[in-house]
């Protein structure tokens with residue numbers, strides 16, 4: 001589920017980009033699975049309802065089940081109050097293939113970069129080299145705010161840690177992409193031959209910008225907690241294997257940010273993708289490229305414009321336990337006016 005009509009539009013744009021990359025690279029990048037979004041009760045479902053027509057307009061067929069119907073279709077266990085949005089389809093994207101292909105095609109300088117602002121111009125420093133250009137784009141995900149701070153500027157983003165595990169087990173959870181808003185975890189199929197015996201599960205965000213701390217917390221007790229939650233849906237045997245974790249970031253109002261950084265002639269920012277990068281990232285990168293070239297965006301991207309933080313007086317903080325897709329829970333900081341819930 002996406003939290004705003006604008007996010008649905010950008011995701012359509014992203015899908016167009018993935019499809020054209022599939023054609024260009026002559027390979028499959030997208031695999032579809034059924035998505036289950038589990039809501040704790042009917043009231044929470046009501047708050048999600050405005051999203052459904054926009055998603056259907058974008059080509060995703062949706063069914064709404066009560067707990068009994070959902071159990072019959074999926075075999076999972078639900079409390080009586082719960083409701084499920086069953087979406088055909090959600091896509092798994094092979095980001096690794098895309099990044100690999102782009103790295104082969106582009107002239108990449110590998111190294112740890114820092115940012116320098118001198119006389120209102122931005123420079124990237126890699127090793128001993130100072131690089132500049134008509135545009136310098138800060139696109140370092142969970143490291144954006146640190147890099148900006150070290151260059152003496154503030155960007156409206158807060159870093160946090162997020163974690164996921166590979167789960168081994170032949171369960172009814174394997175074949176779905178599940179967002180469980182009652183117990184606060186998600187699952188994703190592996191997208192390969194391991195699907196019958198394994199899947200990915202995650203969530204439980206951590207308020208830190210220290211990657212080592214995220215790694216420390218991706219431990220046995222995290223695994224026990226996550227597996228314990230999933231066993232409420234299917235009590236089958238599950239064990240955790242390889243752990244994944246990283247830093248990600250959210251903007252103060254929980255919508256991504258693109259545009260020219262105020263006060264620096266040639267510095268642009270794209271970030272704040274939270275757990276959405278695969279959906280909104282390529283679409284917004286395409287639009288930012290148009291903006292940098294002096295063209296009009298091809299869709300309305302005003303919800304993401306960095307200028308919305310000019311004169312911003314709200315909190316310079318986020319709660320990483322509240323994610324935009326949790327439309328049914330009150331948003332900290334009021335959140336973006338673009339979100340359905342704030343309309």
Ligand SMILES: Cc1cc2nc3c(=O)[nH]c(=O)nc-3n(C[C@H](O)[C@H](O)[C@H](O)COP(=O)(O)OP(=O)(O)OC[C@H]3O[C@@H](n4cnc5c(N)ncnc54)[C@H](O)[C@@H]3O)c2cc1C
Nearest residue numbers: 112113140141143163164245246273274275276277278279
């Ligand atoms: C465990 C986990 C599960 C996730 N699941 C999903 C999901 O199911 N769906 C989804 O849409 N999103 C998911 N996400 C979120 C997604 O990964 C992010 O939204 C996305 O990666 C953000 O893209 P980005 O390009 O802004 O940043 P990133 O992908 O983080 O890219 C930033 C890059 O900049 C590099 N970098 C940082 N600092 C420097 C420096 N100083 N010099 C040079 N390079 C630097 C980093 O190494 C990194 O490669 C998940 C994230 C995690 C951690």
